[in-house]
Amino acid sequence: MIYIKIFWSFFQIGLFSFGGGYASMPLIQNQIVDLHGWLSMKEFADVITVSQMTPGPIAINSATFVGLRVAGVLGAVVATAGCILPSCIIIMILSTLYYRYRGLSMIQGILKGLRPAVIALVLSAGLSLCQASFGLERQDLLRFHSIDYASIVIFTFALIGLRRYKANPIFIMLLSGLVGMLVFS
Structure with missing residues (x-):
């Protein structure tokens, strides 16, 4: 059933979107373009553009737009709920643990280790969007007529x-x- 697929896809995005909206773009791209083929890369770039221009987080806006495109209004609600639910659960658990154990050096080390990974995710998303925006598909990198x-x-x-x-x-x-x-x- 399409609603379960949409919910599960955006639940995974919400579950593994560390670092905010830009860091979640490779995850969104993987789910909606590469894995399910719900949108083309050009359509994905358009969704990201509209998601950035509208108020709210990119991942949630993207979930709403993709859900609407794939399965109508109910699809938008299901995708948005799937994207939000993991964050709500995780933030309640982490906030409790962080306030209890925030002084431990191991916690500080984990946070410092996540920063470079988030930068890599943001850079990867930016490069993918540049390729799509400039007409540089992976197989066309050396063909200047497609730029x-x-x-x-x-x-x-x-x-x-x-x-x-x-x-x-x-x-x-x-x-x-x-x-x-x-x-x-």
Whole structure:
């Protein structure tokens, strides 16, 4: 049954999404694109884009969008519940344990060891999204005709605006969307 598959997929994502939304993107991609084929990589990139633009955590927004796309409103509710439930259970258990044992050096060591793994997950997700956004599928890396140069230019100007000029991210998103609408329509 599709609802059980959706719930179980997003339960796993919620269970193993350490480090927040960006770190969960490879897990979401694995479940909805690679494993189940519910969305293509381009559709996945669109879901992530919309999930970032809407209020709320990326994983939960993605669960809602994917559930809606795959199985309607009930699918959205089931996917969202599957994504949220593990976090609720885990945070109740961990908060109790953390407040009881927070002074132990072993706990601090575990937390320090998780940080590099979270950075690797975020970097992996970013690279996958860049490939999808720029038309660089894995098999096409050396074929320059498949590269979407307009997307690369928009990305470059957005990155410069954000990093060098400290532009407001909302302004950058709106401007990029407007430029994209003009270029790609």
